[in-house]
Amino acid sequence: MKHFAFLLAMLLTITVLKAQNIPYNLTPDWESNPNGQVSTGLGLADINGDGWKDIIVADGNDIHRQHLVVYYNNGDGTFPYDPDWESADIDYHGHLAVGDIDGDGWIDVAVSVYIGPSGFSDPGKVKVYYNIEGELEASPSFESSEFYTFSCVLGDADGDGDLDLAAAAGEPYGSLFDSGKIFYNTDGIFEQNPQWTSAIQMGAMDVDFADMDGNGFLDLIFSCEETPNYIYLANNDGIISETPAWYSDENENYMNSLDIGFIGSDTFPAIVMTGNSQLGGDGKVRLYDFDEGIPASSSASWLSNYFGYGSGILLADVTRDDTLDLIYGGWWLPIKIAIGNGVNFQINPSYTSSSSSVVEAIQIADLGKENIQFINENILIGIESAAIHLTHKIVENILNIYKNGVLLEPSDYSYIPGKNRISFKNRLFTGDELEIQYEYCYDGDLVITNWDSYKGNYIFYNTNPPVGLISYDKNVVLNLINIYPNPANEFINIDYVLDFDSEVEIEIYNFKGEKIKTIHKGYRMSGRNSTGCKTDDLKTGLYLLKLIACDRYFISEFLVLNN
């Protein structure tokens, strides 16, 4: 009996520790109405420009021809159960990519169409819905020539700073292999046929960009079924080679989705991929790392236990120790989170959701902005470059970039919400100093698309208590607690906590980074403080509030709605 009590106490302790480590409930906190939707592609980005991230979902897969839909954020991290917007057209939609393709400040959406209108006998295409001042166009104004494609990604493939469109091509069920493709961006527009095609035919299911060899230019990575996985490197002019520099050399390769990140303090990023044993293979998650650079070929340095039909995968720091953890899901399977140790991941994941569904995509963002962190990251350029990676992987927003002390225009660079790569229009040279002010996700909410038409899409909200913005150096001497009301009309209040008596300066900037006014300048005592300010003289729009105190500063955004 005593032994039993001891065992029970130990089990309880372990359960409590798990709950502390992984800030998610075991079942989703939100589920959209299923509506027969076969949800696949997922993006988290602000479509309607109110400063809150919306959920963009591509429905269809290879089951039905369905719509692209958007669930708008209610302005507090909650969402309607049915989409607010759907496209006029329908297709067998695969995965999607978000980014401002035409540089007008509004996030556009690219979607892969896996198969054509008559099904598997007919190839699909890739298409783009441009965002017209806060609403996606009803039908895509760009549609490529036909090919089978399950996934696409946006990134600068030619070192000119704008977002090009790369597509994974092939249809492994029919053993139809195809070249990977890049459509180069010319003034925000793509041509119907790709200008880059890989020399190798692949059964590619997923694709992403990253600077894999650290030469300052983005490279292209494919995860594949039936063929090896491949890396195509850019040369020192930013031109991606049509022949791969690396292939995976396992005997069998049936990989579904991939993600890329700096696992520890490595110089080069690592790749994780989910195995999916529907057509073959071992159904394990693989980690390929490149500590010594990119060899001609290599095998995975780490494997998970057998998982089965693996699908969505994401690297994110969920335990707040600055080390990436591994989140993955599968078809008719739960979500698992394996804590990272800086080299690889737990074999027995700390977290397994008690829900299961046909997981397709996994993304993270702080949907309610309860704990977005601001950081001012300085990067000294060591080699002529067109792209850099930021330290924090899940970037929410880039606020300002200074190059050698000069503020860059938003048109001088491109980035993707949720990813940590930035590409520049003008080359960076050795000795250039970048100062990048950005917001990153600290306590992210987990969003999952499901293609089971009887289950909705899921949100697992982060269960860490909201604490407001936290000092960027982790020594919390200053906390901005709240800006309210937000949106504001006639006035706003700013609540903040000082750790010691300090000079306090509070300034308002417009979104171009121009100072509008100083609303407070003076000495304040330690503890909780509050400052009010009239905003009836401000035009409707997003503003930045900068709070300077205790040798620190924060930038937070707020919305003004005035007529």
Ligand SMILES: [Ca+2]
């Ligand atoms: Ca929004």
Ligand SMILES: [Ca+2]
């Ligand atoms: Ca746009």
Ligand SMILES: [Ca+2]
């Ligand atoms: Ca480009």
Ligand SMILES: [Ca+2]
């Ligand atoms: Ca590179």
